[in-house]
Amino acid sequence: MLPATYAENPPGKIYDRNRDWNRIRTWGRDRDREHDSGRQRGRGREREHDRDRERDPFAMIIGSSPGITAARNLARRAARGDSNVLLLGETGVGKGVFARAIHEAGHRARGPFVVVNCAAVPESLMESELFGYEEGAFTGALKTGKPGKFEQASGGTIFLDEIGDMPLMLQAKVLRVIQERVIERLGGIREVPVDTRLIAATNKNLREMVATGEFRGDLYYRLDVITITIPPLRERKQDMPELVDCFLKKLNKVCHTSVTGVHPAVMDAFLSYHWPGNLRELENVLERALNLTDGNEIRPEDIPVRFWEVLGSHLGEAGGSKGFNGPGLDESLVAHERAILVATLRAAGNNRTRAARMLNISRSGLYKKLRKHGIPSKG
Numbered sequence: 001m002l003p004a005t006y007a008e009n010p011p012g013k014i015y016d017r018n019r020d021w022n023r024i025r026t027w028g029r030d031r032d033r034e035h036d037s038g039r040q041r042g043r044g045r046e047r048e049h050d051r052d053r054e055r056d057p058f059a060m061i062i063g064s065s066p067g068i069t070a071a072r073n074l075a076r077r078a079a080r081g082d083s084n085v086l087l088l089g090e091t092g093v094g095k096g097v098f099a100r101a102i103h104e105a106g107h108r109a110r111g112p113f114v115v116v117n118c119a120a121v122p123e124s125l126m127e128s129e130l131f132g133y134e135e136g137a138f139t140g141a142l143k144t145g146k147p148g149k150f151e152q153a154s155g156g157t158i159f160l161d162e163i164g165d166m167p168l169m170l171q172a173k174v175l176r177v178i179q180e181r182v183i184e185r186l187g188g189i190r191e192v193p194v195d196t197r198l199i200a201a202t203n204k205n206l207r208e209m210v211a212t213g214e215f216r217g218d219l220y221y222r223l224d225v226i227t228i229t230i231p232p233l234r235e236r237k238q239d240m241p242e243l244v245d246c247f248l249k250k251l252n253k254v255c256h257t258s259v260t261g262v263h264p265a266v267m268d269a270f271l272s273y274h275w276p277g278n279l280r281e282l283e284n285v286l287e288r289a290l291n292l293t294d295g296n297e298i299r300p301e302d303i304p305v306r307f308w309e310v311l312g313s314h315l316g317e318a319g320g321s322k323g324f325n326g327p328g329l330d331e332s333l334v335a336h337e338r339a340i341l342v343a344t345l346r347a348a349g350n351n352r353t354r355a356a357r358m359l360n361i362s363r364s365g366l367y368k369k370l371r372k373h374g375i376p377s378k379g
């Protein structure tokens with residue numbers, strides 16, 4: 001567990017985005033007033049931000065790290081046309097969010113957005129689900145027949161999620177739809193033209209699956225027209241404060257809470273953790289914490305213990321000290337600050353101005369810290 005000394009003496013200066021925590025504790029009355037008017041300005045900005053989101057579907061995609069920015073820019077371009085899009089990325093990185101934004105930003109936005117989760121539909125039902133069936137096609141079929149998802153998505157977009165789980169037999173049929181733009185319902189004899197944009201997503205390595213014969217090469221190359229790779233959260237930790245902020249606002253509405261931030265030590269732990277479940281995991285951790293916390297801030301004890309284990313071992317390695325629970329807390333914090341500086345500089349492509357902005361400290365403050373840690377301030 002987190003030692004009490006750490007909870008009481010957080011390295012607040014390191015993550016200035018969370019400096020509200022320090023301000024609340026240390027500021028006098030005048031400053032509180034200043035803080036309140038700042039907050040009102042902040043609320044104005046928030047409303048503006050919400051309006052932006054309504055206008056621009058890509059505004060839902062939070063993050064300004066290079067990886068997510070590149071993915072968002074490519075998605076924006078993809079939204080302008082009708083080419084097939086393939087979204088790649090680990091579980092929980094936001095493939096579903098990207099697919100919807102591409103649909104909503106394109107000329108088909110007023111048409112339907114139909115999602116098929118290829119991993120969730122049983123193989124025996126997948127064909128009728130995708131292509132529909134005619135009257136009496138099989139026992140239990142509706143008298144009137146039923147249009148499939150491709151037909152339902154006509155004029156709009158079909159999103160084939162987890163396409164790596166689609167059985168080979170159906171892959172051939174999907175390929176035919178893509179190439180000929182027609183479908184044939186089960187038990188039917190006529191071809192029905194479909195005007196549907198296709199977006200597919202997977203967390204599997206389709207290229208490898210093609211090599212092992214688990215995925216059809218011809219379908220893969222048809223899908224691989226605009227391929228957007230969404231980076232995992234561990235590769236874009238600089239987006240963490242922004243993501244936490246955005247998720248807290250969203251979750252406060254669901255949980256009927258008014259939490260405004262996280263304790264700096266919690267932010268430390270989030271930045272050290274490897275996030276195998278990506279943004280979905282972050283959202284879940286925050287939702288859990290909102291249900292536990294009493295105040296307006298998420299405290300270290302509100303997040304699962306796995307975060308502290310990671311932080312403990314990370315500090316132990318970085319500082320060569322006796323670890324998180326050892327006596328060398330100051331040394332651990334210094335080592336951790338150094339690790340953050342190095343990581344941020346790397347993420348900022350060694351651009352000091354950008355690194356200072358990411359850390360929300362002044363450039364001169366950054367130089368001072370670099371000198372303190374003996375990190376070269378050039379190159």
Ligand SMILES: Nc1ncnc2c1ncn2[C@@H]1O[C@H](COP(=O)(O)OP(=O)(O)OP(=O)(O)O)[C@@H](O)[C@H]1O
Nearest residue numbers: 060061062090091092093094095096097203279280
């Ligand atoms: N860039 C983003 N900004 C804000 N929220 C996001 C972003 N990306 C994902 N989310 C949120 O994270 C959660 C997971 O996203 P999503 O379901 O799209 O992931 P996924 O890649 O489709 O995962 P899976 O492969 O498991 O289906 C959702 O609740 C979504 O709202």
Ligand SMILES: [Mg+2]
Nearest residue numbers: 092095096161
């Ligand atoms: Mg998904």
